[in-house]
Amino acid sequence: GAGVSQTPSNKVTEKGKYVELRCDPISGHTALYWYRQSLGQGPEFLIYFQGTGAADDSGLPNDRFFAVRPEGSVSTLKIQRTERGDSAVYLCASSPTGANTEAFFGQGTRLTVV
Amino acid sequence: AQSVTQLGSHVSVSEGALVLLRCNYSSSVPPYLFWYVQYPNQGLQLLLKYTSAATLVKGINGFEAEFKKSETSFHLTKPSAHMSDAAEYFCAVSDAHKLVFGAGTILRVKS
Numbered sequence: 365g366a367g368v369s370q371t372p373s374n375k376v377t378e379k380g381k382y383v384e385l386r387c388d389p390i391s392g393h394t395a396l397y398w399y400r401q402s403l404g405q406g407p408e409f410l411i412y413f414q415g416t417g418a419a420d421d422s423g424l425p426n427d428r429f430f431a432v433r434p435e436g437s438v439s440t441l442k443i444q445r446t447e448r449g450d451s452a453v454y455l456c457a458s459s460p461t462g463a464n465t466e467a468f469f470g471q472g473t474r475l476t477v478v
Numbered sequence: 479a480q481s482v483t484q485l486g487s488h489v490s491v492s493e494g495a496l497v498l499l500r501c502n503y504s505s506s507v508p509p510y511l512f513w514y515v516q517y518p519n520q521g522l523q524l525l526l527k528y529t530s531a532a533t534l535v536k537g538i539n540g541f542e543a544e545f546k547k548s549e550t551s552f553h554l555t556k557p558s559a560h561m562s563d564a565a566e567y568f569c570a571v572s573d574a575h576k577l578v579f580g581a582g583t584i585l586r587v588k589s
Contacts, residue, residue, distance in 0.1 A: 368521070397577075404487075406570075409576045409577070409578070420575065423576075466527060467524075468524075469523070470521050
C-alpha cells in the first residue's frame with residue numbers, strides 16, 4: 365500500500381484479556397516504530413525495530429507489552445492481561461532508515477479496555 | 479535527553495489572521511526538529527523538518543518555522559489562517575532513532 369496501515373482501527377476489550385495490534389509499514393522501510401498516545405498528550409515512544417530486531421524497547425511500560433516483526437515487514441504489538449490504563453491510541457510509524465529521518469505514521473488503533 | 483515544550487495547549491485565531499504556535503527544545507546535540515499535524519481521527523502528518531541546512535524551513539500548506547539556537551525555539555507560523563488549518567499540532571525533536579513529542583497545541587480557527 366501507499367502508506368502505513370494499522371488494523372484494527374478500533375478495539376474494545378475487557379480488562380484482563382489479550383490483544384494484538386497489527387502494523388503494515390511502507391514497503392522497503394527498514395525502521396518501524398510503535399508509539400502510544402493517551403488523551404490530551406503527545407505520542408510516547410514504545411519500541412523501535414531495525415529490520416527484524418527490536419533495537420530499542422526502552423519505552424515499553426512493563427512486561428505485559430511485547431512486539432514482534434518476524435520478517436522485517438509487518439509488526440504486531442501484543443498486550444497481555446490488559447488494564448484500563450492501557451486505553452489509548454497506538455500509533456505505528458515507519459521510515460526508510462530510522463536515523464533522524466522522517467517517520468510516516470499510520471492512522472492508529474484506538475484501544476479501549478472496559 | 480532531548481525534550482520539547484509547547485507553550486499553549488489551545489490557540490484560537492480568526493480566519494485570515496497570523497498563526498503562531500510555540501515550541502522550545504532542549505537538546506545536548508544539534509537537534510533535528512519536526513512539526514506534525516493531526517486531524518481528527520487521523521494519523522500524524524509531517525508539516526516540516528529542520529535538519530541544520532537552513533534556519534528558516536518552509537513546509538506544506540503555507541506553514542514555516544524558524545530555528546533560533548539562541549532562544550532554543552522552533553516556532554511554527556502561517557501568515558493567514560484557513561478554516562482547514564484547525565487541527566492539533568505537535569512539535570518533536572529527534573533523539574537518535576526516535577521522536578520525542580511535545581504535548582500538542584490545538585488550533586481553532588474562527589470564521
